[in-house]
Amino acid sequence: MTFIALITKNLVRQPVRTALTVLGISIGITTVVALGVIVGGMKATTSQILRAYNSDFIVARKGAADLSLSTVTEQEADEIARRPDVDHTIRALFDITQVGDNPFFATMGVRPQDLALAPPALVAGTILSAGTTEEILLGDAGAANLHASVGSTVELQGRSFRVVGIYHTGNTYQDNGAMAPLRAVQDAAGKANTVTGVYVVVKAGLDPVQVAQSIRDDSPLLTTVANISEVSRVDQGIVLMDALDLAITALAVGIGAIGVMNTMVMSVFERTREIGILRAVGWRGSRIMRMIVGESLILCLIATVVGSALGVAASRAVLMIPAVQSVLDPQYTVNIFARALGVAIAVALVGAAYPAIRAVRLAPMEALRHE
Amino acid sequence: MSDGEPIIDVSGVVKKYEKGLIPALNGTDLTVRRGEWIAIVGKSGCGKSTLLHLLGALDRPDEGTIRVNGRDLATERDLNHYRSREVGLVFQLHNLLMTLSASENVQVPLFEMGLSARQRRERADRMLDLVGLAGKETHRPTELSGGERQRVAVARALVTEPPILLADEPTGSLDSVAGHRVLALLQDIRVKTGLTIVMVTHDPDVAEHADRIIRMLDGRVVGEETPSPQAVRTSV
Secondary structure (H helix, E strand, O other): OOHHHHHHHHHHOOHHHHHHHHHHHHHHHHHHHHHHHHHHHHHHHHHHHHOHHHOOEEEEEOOOOOHHHOOEEHHHHHHHHOOOOEEEEEEEEEEEEEEOOEEEEEEEEEOHHHHHHOOOOEEEEOOOOOOOOOEEEEEHHHHHHHOOOOOOEEEEOOEEEEEEEEEOOOOHHHHOOEEEEHHHHHHHHOOOOEEOEEEEEEOOOOOHHHHHHHHHHHOOOEEEEOOHHHHHHOOHHHHHHHHHHHHHHHHHHHHHHHHHHHHHHHHHHHOHHHHHHHHHOOOOHHHHHHHHHHHHHHHHHHHHHHHHHHHHHHHHHHOOOHHHHOOOOOOOOHHHHHHHHHHHHHHHHHHHHHHHHHHHHOOHHHHHHOO | OOOOOEEEEEEEEEEEEOOOOEEEEEEEEEEEEOOOEEEEEOOOOOOHHHHHHHHOOOOOOOEEEEEEOOEEOOOOOOHHHHHHHOEEEEOOOOOOOOOOOHHHHHHHHHHHHOOOHHHHHHHHHHHHHHOOOOOOOOOOHHHOOHHHHHHHHHHHHHOOOOOEEEEEOOOOOOOHHHHHHHHHHHHHHHHHHOOEEEEEOOOHHHHOOOOEEEEEEOOEEEEEEOOOHHHHHHHO
């Protein structure tokens, strides 16, 4: 008999209690995994938006609560485009409206001449023609949702657009939306002469980090975002989600640990006499402690497997909502499951600490007298 | 059989419970020689079980010294090592772990000996064979008779090959036939291994199996006697 076999037998003797404890911890792990997948998906989508058009970074309004609420004037956009360290720019206006079943249909307003510098990968048709205000490109997922194809006409905010091309970028958010002429989107959104941000491609051989710093120095009311770690400069939503994610993880650890502690305290109390026997035959306190902590760890490792499976299932259920599908690219990364495992181990150790110490402190004679 | 040097030397031991209000041992002296089988008898509350528990290092004396196989239990730091190597304990109730098989119960003390799982199993099964339970290694305590359970308890107590067996009413929960089988087993093992046995009992017939009977009263040893060979034959 191995030590692990002995520990497992202790858990199996109360199968209902063990199962309920595993279920309780699993719910916490499920939340951690599902939230991790969703927050990771939001970050991935945001990252893809930040690096659209093969740009080095995006310039946006400093302190904006959300990237989509950033407003950069076209005059500011012109100044950035004229900089000697900038190769070219793509100014973009994000407009999010309900189209069909999708309440988050994202139309990116871009100048056709800018788009020509960094055209999306076309699945069908062509890019926007110069000077047009009536043409539109649809993402392939958006086109499928709208049952549209090249040559179709789609209605956006009361305006009719003729579909001239279908693209695929790999960005869920963009592929569920559209690219339309900047002027038309500005008119439809009532945001004349402003854009959300300016995508910047720096001159070859220059360091994008230094160019971004230079732009921030020259334009104190603007900021630059090159990656997700800098997104808090223009988007508090991700920061909020990160905080929520952390809070729920901490809550999962706390609630899980209380559940494990309750189970292990009961288990130790019920086995007081047995622990006395183990001490009487020479078991050291450290081995008793390893037994209790081992039982707790096995409980939590089973819960990690169950909770991870339920978390994946829960995140997939959330993704069945069409509105979510259009904005979220789910991320099932190793990090998420490693964190779930970390949470489980923390739950196991915190939950087992008190009962293990209590078991070790039992005097053998006192334990043997226990009925 | 009991001509060896002293293996247990108890001197002036005092033990009180309930914050000193209830004296259990009141200046107890006792010497046991290597290979000897002694029976400690006396009325309930005379301190015989308390003395056995102190010898098993399940508790510490308030006063006095207890030297066992060269170790002073009052100052011994590693009582776990002492409990696992120097003494084996058998209780009135077998105190087996009910979720484990007979073999697994016997393996439990071996976890502290640094043996592999296979070595533990082989050693436990050999011990079960010695106590006459070959073929019942996988039986759980609920599948064994009272006498068989007590024999498993004896196997567990002796699997680490301690020089001393401490038995607290080892036949107290058994019928007379099963009880005598256990006593015959202890005698057989003692003959084969030179084991020293300290047994607490309230049953005069059981005490007659020992080499020497120690009588206790009010926490002190008040006398000792040698059982008659006739009495042992009769009881067996």
